[in-house]
Amino acid sequence: MSLLQMEQVSHRYGSQRFLSRQTERTVLQDVTLTLEAGTCLGLLGRSGAGKSTLGRILLGLERPTAGRVLFEGQDIYRTTANDYRQDIQVVFQDSFAAVNPKMTAGQIIAEPLTNFTRLAPDALQHRLVTLIEQVGLTRADLAKYPNQFSGGQLQRICIARAIATNPKLIILDEAVSSLDMVNKALILALLGELKDKYDLSYLFITHDLQAAQALSDRFVILDQGQIVGEYPTRKAFVDATDPHVLAIKNAMLATHPRYRTIRK
Template identity: 50%
Template sequence: MSLLQVNEVTHSYGNRTFFKWQNRSKKVLSDISFSIEEGTCLGMLGTSGAGKSTLGKVILGLEKPKHGQILFQGHDIYTVDKYTRQKIRRDLQVVFQDSYSAVNPRMTAERIIAEPLENYEKLTLAEQKRTVIELLEKVGLGEKDLKKYPHQFSGGQLQRINIARAVSLKPKLIVLDESVSSLDMVTQTLILELLRELKEDFGLSYFFITHDIKAACMISDTLGVLEKGELIEHYNSKNEFFSSENPVVKEMRGSILAEHPRFRSIRTKSNYI
C-alpha cells in the first residue's frame, strides 16, 4: 500500500462577480492520479498557475476536491473519523514558501517549534526544551537561538525553524510548497541538502512542489509535471524526465539557465518551435 494515493482528483473554483458567485466554475485540477511511496520524494513541477499549490492544499486536507479521493495510509482524509483525522494531522506536515507568514511574529523560535509537541506529546518542560534544542541543532541552529523572534532571523534561518517544526513529530509525509523558491541560490542549496539529510535520518517522504527543475532534481526520486491543472507526465527517474520528448517538458528544460552568465544564451520563441 502506498503512503499517499491521489485518485482521480478534480477541483474547481466558482467565478465571482461584484455581487455574487456565478454558476460557471474554473477548473484548476482535472482527473489527477498518482502515489507516493514511503521514504521517497515526488517532485511536482509546473509553471505559475498550473495548479501545484491547490493540489498541495487538497492533499493537506485544506480544500476538499469536487471529485476524487486522497488516501493517506489507506484512509480517505475527507471521510475519516475524528480520531483518525487527528493521527493524520500528526503524520502529515507542511513547509510553506513564505517563512515569515508561516509563523507567529510574537512567538520565539522555542515556542514555534514546541507548538506541535505541546499538541501531541506529553513532555515535561525540561524534556520539551531538550527536544527543541536537539531539533534546532539538527537544522543547523542552536540553543542560542531559542529566545529569538522571527524578525531576528534571516529568511533561510527562519525556514530552518519551520522545517524543525515540521519534523518535530517525526511525520510520515511533508508537503514542501515552493519552500526554497524565495531564498537565494546558496541558501537554497543548503536547505535542500538539509532536507535530504532529514529525509534519511527520519525516514521521511516528501511532496515537493516547485517550478525549479534544478531544485526538484536535487531532492526528488520521481517527477511529475502539471500543466493547466492536468498531470501531463509522471517520470520514475530524472533520466526519463531529461530524455522526454513532451513539448511542454522540453520547453521547461530549455528554460534552465547555465550556472555562469557567460554561458547563458538569449532564448526566443523560435527556440521552442
C-alpha cells in the same frame, strides 16, 4: 500499500472570488498520483498550474470537489480521526508568512508538539533544543522572534517545526524557491540529510528544475490542473523530450555566459 494516493481528484473554486465574471474555475482535473514511502516525488509546473492547491488538498486544508485522497489507505476526508495530521507536515515558500510574527522560534516549533504529544515541560524543552540543533541553529535561537532571523534561518525553523512530531510525509511547497543560491544549496542538503535519517517521504512542489532534481526520485508535471507527464526515474526525466519537459528545460537560464540565450 502506497503511503499516499490521490485518486481522480478534481477541484473547482466557486464564484465570489476576485473576478465576479468568472463563475467557476477548475483548478485540478482528475489528478491521480501515488507516493511511495521513503521517496521524493517532484511536482513541477508553472505558477497557477494548481500545484499549491494540490498541496493544500493533501494537507487536509481544502476538501476537493471530487476524488479521494488516501493516506496509508485511509481517506483523509472521510475519517473523523485526525491521526494523519501528525504524519503529514508542510514547509512553505515564504518562511516569514509561515510563522506567527508574535511567537518565538521556541513557541513556533513547540506548537505541533503541544498539540500532538503530552510532553512534560522539561522534556519539551529538551526536544526543542534537539530539534533546533538538528536544523543547524543553536539553543539561544529558541528565544528569538521571526524578524530576528534571515529567510534561510527562518526556513530552518519551519523545517524543525515540520519534523517535530516525526511525520512520515512532508510537503515542500516551493520550500527553497525564494532563497538565495547559498541558502538554497544548504537547505537542500539539510532536507536530503533529514530524509535519510528519519526515512521521510517528500512531495516536492516546485517550478525550479535544479532544486527538484537535487532531491527527487520521481517526477510529475502539472499543467493547467492536469498531470501532463510522469517520469518514474531521474534518467527518464532527464532524457524526456516531450513539450512539457522541454518547456521547463528551455526556461532554465544559462550557467555560464557562454551559453546565454537572452543576450547574444
